Amino acid sequence: MTDRGRRSTAAWGAVGWCVGVLVLLVALPPTASSRLPGRLATHWNAGSGRPDGSMPLWAAALFPALLWAVLTAVVALALRRAGTGADGAIPGWAVAGLGFGGVTLLGGQASIVRANLDHANWRDADSVTSWVVGTLVVAATAGAIGFLAAQRAPAQTPPATDGPVLDLPAGQRLVWLARTSNPWLQAVSAVTGLLAIAVAVAVLAGLADPPAALAATPFALACVLVLGCSSLQARVTERGLDVTFGPFGWPGRHWALEDIESARTENRTPAQVGGWGYRLSGLGTTVMLRSGECLVVRTGKGKDFAVSVDDAEHAAALLNSLGARPAR
Incomplete structure (x- = not known):
């Protein structure tokens, strides 16, 4: 996937999250309006745990949505000034901020609706202390997960070569990396x-x-x-071939050089292998994320494993050359 494609994927993911959270924040109170009082308790005394502030239902629906809109606008402006990562991905701080903020506001809105549910007067609303604590724990976890996922270093693909094998200088250690997403x-x-x-x-x-x-x-x-x-990273080194999946690089598969009989490239389509994703077919195992060139390795057991990555010819050439070295 090109840098432009990565930027587009990251941008659409962020937009989807922002819009989804906004819709849920606005829709939740009106959805339960028949079971809510005219005004909703929206603030509780820290000491007694009893409600001491309220808002009309429409304001209770729009106020957190407004906070979310302001947060997303601030993040968008900061990203515009700072730019995205070298891979076109959204920086970890932005992912963590949107994750923490979205979960916090959603949990808070759900807590408010639950506390006011089936009460005739907002002053009779239930306490929200335990719900707020639980929301903050979940929000912090979501922010940390988002930050760690965004911190994964992008793979840089070396220039392609024309031949099926490479002339490897003695004593030089080489590596090939590629990343693909759908x-x-x-x-x-x-x-x-x-x-x-x-x-x-x-x-x-x-x-x-x-x-x-x-x-x-x-x-x-x-x-x-x-x-x-939906995404994978392939890596060829003197240890062999490693293919990892997902934003965290887990799970993964490893083949040592001595377990690889040969490597080649093939053009494959989803129709040939039975669809998208991790597929089993008469061609063997294929991780199909896009049509076109795939890296195919044949193991010592005579089974084929294929993965759709850019610059597959270079990877196949490097694997064949490393495997042909007298001393591994």
Whole structure:
């Protein structure tokens, strides 16, 4: 994927998160309006835990949305001035800020709705202390995960070569790196993740019974699995071939040089291998993230493993040359 493609994927992911959080913040109070008082308790006394401030329902819906809009605008302006990373990715501080801020506001909105639910007067609202503490813990975790995911160093692909093998100078250590991602799979992961969050927020707000949280499980599972198959990084060194998946580089697979019989390139399409992602077919195992050139290695067991990466010819040549060295 080109730098422009990476920037586009990162930008659309950020936009999807920002819009999704905004919609949930605005929609949550009106959705439960039939079970809420005319004014909602929105502030609680730190000592007694009793409500001491309120807002009309429309203001309770728009105020956190306004805070979120201001936060996203500040991050956008800061990114415009500072620029994205060398790979076109959004910096870790921005990912952490948007993750922490979004989860905090969503948890706060859900806590307010739950505390006011089925009360005729806002002064009778329940305490939110435990919910606020839980929200901050989850938000801090989400921010840390986002920061760590964004900190992964981008792979730099060396220039391509024309031959199937390379003339390797004696004693010189070489490495080949490439990274590929599929924006459509990342979009599917984002949508299923937002659906899981929407269900979880509805349960936390008391709009659905706790067993309904099970409905979020398939969406959350789909989000994690699709995200793990939406990007990969391939690395060739004197140790062999390493292929890692997802934003955290886990899980991964490793083949030592002595376990690789040969390496080559092939042009493959999703139709040939049975679809996108991690596929098993008559051609062997293929990690298909985009159509076109793939690096294909044949193991000593006679099985093929293919991965769709740019500059696959260089990787195949380096693997064959390293494997042909007298001393490994």
